[in-house]
Amino acid sequence: MSKLTLKMEGDTHIIVTRRFTAPPEAVYRAHTDPKLIQKWLLGPEGWTMPVCISEARPGGKIRYEWKDKNGNGFHLTGEYLELEPGKRIVHVERMFLPEPTPDNRVETRFEADGRGTLMTLRMTLPDAQTCKAMLATGMESGMEASYARLETMI
Amino acid sequence: MAAARSAVLFVTSSASSMRNFALTIRYYLYKYVVMVSLDATFSALADPTRRAILDRLAQGEATVMELAEPFKMTQPAVSQHLRVLEDAGLVVRRVEGTKRPRRLAKAGLEVMDQWLAMLRKALDRNYDRLDGVLAAMEPRKTRKGEKR
Numbered sequence: 001m002s003k004l005t006l007k008m009e010g011d012t013h014i015i016v017t018r019r020f021t022a023p024p025e026a027v028y029r030a031h032t033d034p035k036l037i038q039k040w041l042l043g044p045e046g047w048t049m050p051v052c053i054s055e056a057r058p059g060g061k062i063r064y065e066w067k068d069k070n071g072n073g074f075h076l077t078g079e080y081l082e083l084e085p086g087k088r089i090v091h092v093e094r095m096f097l098p099e100p101t102p103d104n105r106v107e108t109r110f111e112a113d114g115r116g117t118l119m120t121l122r123m124t125l126p127d128a129q130t131c132k133a134m135l136a137t138g139m140e141s142g143m144e145a146s147y148a149r150l151e152t153m154i
Numbered sequence: 155m156a157a158a159r160s161a162v163l164f165v166t167s168s169a170s171s172m173r174n175f176a177l178t179i180r181y182y183l184y185k186y187v188v189m190v191s192l193d194a195t196f197s198a199l200a201d202p203t204r205r206a207i208l209d210r211l212a213q214g215e216a217t218v219m220e221l222a223e224p225f226k227m228t229q230p231a232v233s234q235h236l237r238v239l240e241d242a243g244l245v246v247r248r249v250e251g252t253k254r255p256r257r258l259a260k261a262g263l264e265v266m267d268q269w270l271a272m273l274r275k276a277l278d279r280n281y282d283r284l285d286g287v288l289a290a291m292e293p294r295k296t297r298k299g300e301k302r
Contacts, residue, residue, distance in 0.1 A: 006274050018281050022288035030287055040283040043276060
């Protein structure tokens with residue numbers, strides 16, 4: 001069962017929540033320490049993040065570069081706006097697909113929840129063009145999976 | 155903070171992994187159809203009156219006359235909005251004598267939901283992996299026999 005919830009806030013924002021068994025300080029650290037980010041922010045199996053820059057201070061740079069085993073890749077850049085260690089991160093990010101998507105302001109909150117953490121993420125719903133670009137790329141693996149299934153059936 | 159960036163992490167090599175030509179053709183056809191309809195869907199939803207019409211139709215079928223009333227709009231103006239919604243695949247019509255009652259088309263909304271479904275899947279994968287990273291991060295905090 002998924003521990004993740006995802007809902008719309010009006011028609012402009014998306015609110016995501018997720019619980020972790022680790023305390024807020026640890027979850028916060030996993031979101032800001034480049035060595036840790038590289039271990040989990042990867043998408044599907046087979047992808048790696050050879051470049052990870054995360055300068056966790058207001059105005060600090062963010063840059064992630066992803067690659068798959070065939071050498072395909074894309075990157076994201078951003079800046080940290082506000083940081084409250086162990087509690088809250090506000091940053092702005094844009095993806096290069098390869099054209100840059102509009103800036104997305106993302107707020108991430110970490111709250112103690114028993115002995116674990118309730119993380120709440122608020123992001124802007126991308127515009128139609130961005131959704132299209134994301135869905136188009138996303139569909140490739142969706143279709144890929146469908147075709148893989150199809151092949152086992154033939 | 156991982157939402158937007160992980161949403162796109164589904165990118166895989168396309169052509170290289172396509173194993174045969176027929177499937178590739180079918181894939182591009184499918185992708186084209188979905189992208190075009192998605193664009194129309196978002197444009198259709200950008201207008202507050204059209205969203206209100208959809209809200210009304212969510213409660214059940216309605217004729218142009220019934221739709222025009224609460225919006226204090228002329229029937230041609232409502233028809234114009236309905237045409238946009240129909241082109242986007244969000245609304246369908248039925249023939250009943252001289253009436254053409256409209257209702258919500260399930261398929262159009264499903265295209266809209268597709269993007270959110272993709273985001274959810276991407277986040278799920280990343281956060282499941284993060285669970286593992288977090289578990290490895292703080293072995294000191296786990297005492298013998300203590301459940302984390």
